[in-house]
Amino acid sequence: PNTNAIIKVDLNRHRRTFGHIVGSYKGNIDQSNAALFQASRPTCELVPDDPFRQVPQSDQRLKFFQVGLSNSHGCLQLDLDFGAGPNLIRQPHGRLVVGDLQKSGVYHAVDGASMRGVWTSMLGFSCVVCNGSSTAYDDTDSAVLADVGPGSVMTAVASANGSPRWRSPIGDGIHYEGVSVADGVAYTVDFYGNLDVVDEHTGLPIARRPMLADAGPDTMTFGSAGVAIARGTVFAAAGSHVVAYRPMSAAP
Numbered sequence: 001p002n003t004n005a006i007i008k009v010d011l012n013r014h015r016r017t018f019g020h021i022v023g024s025y026k027g028n029i030d031q032s033n034a035a036l037f038q039a040s041r042p043t044c045e046l047v048p049d050d051p052f053r054q055v056p057q058s059d060q061r062l063k064f065f066q067v068g069l070s071n072s073h074g075c076l077q078l079d080l081d082f083g084a085g086p087n088l089i090r091q092p093h094g095r096l097v098v099g100d101l102q103k104s105g106v107y108h109a110v111d112g113a114s115m116r117g118v119w120t121s122m123l124g125f126s127c128v129v130c131n132g133s134s135t136a137y138d139d140t141d142s143a144v145l146a147d148v149g150p151g152s153v154m155t156a157v158a159s160a161n162g163s164p165r166w167r168s169p170i171g172d173g174i175h176y177e178g179v180s181v182a183d184g185v186a187y188t189v190d191f192y193g194n195l196d197v198v199d200e201h202t203g204l205p206i207a208r209r210p211m212l213a214d215a216g217p218d219t220m221t222f223g224s225a226g227v228a229i230a231r232g233t234v235f236a237a238a239g240s241h242v243v244a245y246r247p248m249s250a251a252p
Contacts, residue, residue, distance in 0.1 A: 001026060004081055006100050006108065008115055023115035028104040030077035032126060040076035047074025080104045083132030085178070087144060088112075089159050099159070101146055103131045107162060121162025123155055124148030133224070134178035136186065141200060145179045145186050154179065154186065154198055166203030170196055176224040187227040187234055193219040195227070195236045195245065215241040 001024050008023035031037040086100040089109065096112035105124035110117055123146050124131050130149030137144050142159045152175035156165040172190040179188045185206065186198045197207040211219040218239045225237035234245045 004029060004102070006082060006086065006098060006110055006115070008112075025098075025108065025110045025115045025117060027082060027100075027102045027108055028080050028106055030080050031075070032078060032080060032104055036076055040074075044072065044075035047072065078104070078126050079128065080126060083176075084146075085134035087135055087137035089137055089144070090139065091160065097159075099135070099137065099144060101131055101133075101135050101148070105131050105148060107135070107144065107146065107157065109159075109162065119162045121157050121164070123157065124153070125150060129174045129176075132176050133188075134226070136179040136181040138181045138200065141184070143200065145181055145200065147175050147177070147179050147188050149173075149175060151175070152190075154188065154196075154203065156186075156200065156203065168198055168203035168205065178224070178226040180227040180229055182229040187229070187236070189225050189227060189236050189238055191220075193238050195234070195238075195243075209245070211236065211238045211241070211243050215239075215243050219243070 002021065004027045006025045007021050010017040010020055010022045012018055029037060031040055080103045082100050082102050084101040086098050089097040089099050091097055097109050097118055098112050099107060099109045101107045104126045105122055107121045107123050108117065109119045127150055133147050135144055135146040137159060143156045143165065144159050145156045147154045147170060152170045152172055153167050154170055155167045157163060158165060170190055172192055174191050177189040179186055181200055184200045186200045188196050190196055193211050195209040195211055199206055219241050220239055228235045232246060236243050
């Protein structure tokens with residue numbers, strides 16, 4: 001029940017369940033849905049499950065292959081875990097909802113008390129390197145913002161029901177970097193080492209700043225760097241650098 005799932009851990013030291021999993025929400029299975037799971041049964045029985053499982057962990061030369069082939073392709077397993085960090089969404093009537101993007105491309109909104117599903121929204125599509133970047137939630141605009149694949153494409157949906165608002169292409173293909181939002185502006189770092197700036201309300205691009213112009217050629221990301229925003233300053237991590245930017249209209 002805790003595979004491909006959002007789990008709830010008790011952090012109250014005064015309860016006997018402190019530190020234990022006290023609830024979970026099951027996302028999409030590794031075959032994405034029940035129909036694909038049933039269709040995989042004939043090949044799943046014929047093809048050995050995870051043929052690289054017995055490779056010694058000490059053999060670092062085969063580590064890449066272990067990671068790449070750790071799922072059973074005969075069983076049509078698509079590696080659909082939750083790679084993104086969750087959002088906490090307080091709905092107008094007070095209910096706390098936990099939202100998280102699964103690598104299937106589905107954003108799941110879950111009741112924080114019961115761990116039952118509230119709504120789902122299909123933001124992207126499943127692929128090996130898709131939908132692992134953390135999403136942002138803005139309570140002032142009641143919006144969830146994500147960068148999803150294939151693409152990649154930045155998108156915004158309503159936090160009340162997941163209804164789409166806009167989609168705006170980033171175009172770096174592979175995207176693991178999270179989205180941050182402040183003052184009506186969404187930010188992400190792409191795989192080319194650019195700081196991408198988008199209008200939160202319309203999805204229209206505001207700026208694309210190549211950080212290599214500010215910090216050198218080793219700012220190429222190729223990872224899961226992100227953006228932090230505080231005191232009128234945007235801090236973007238890229239390569240071996242953290243670069244700080246401030247809007248031209250901001251006070252010095």
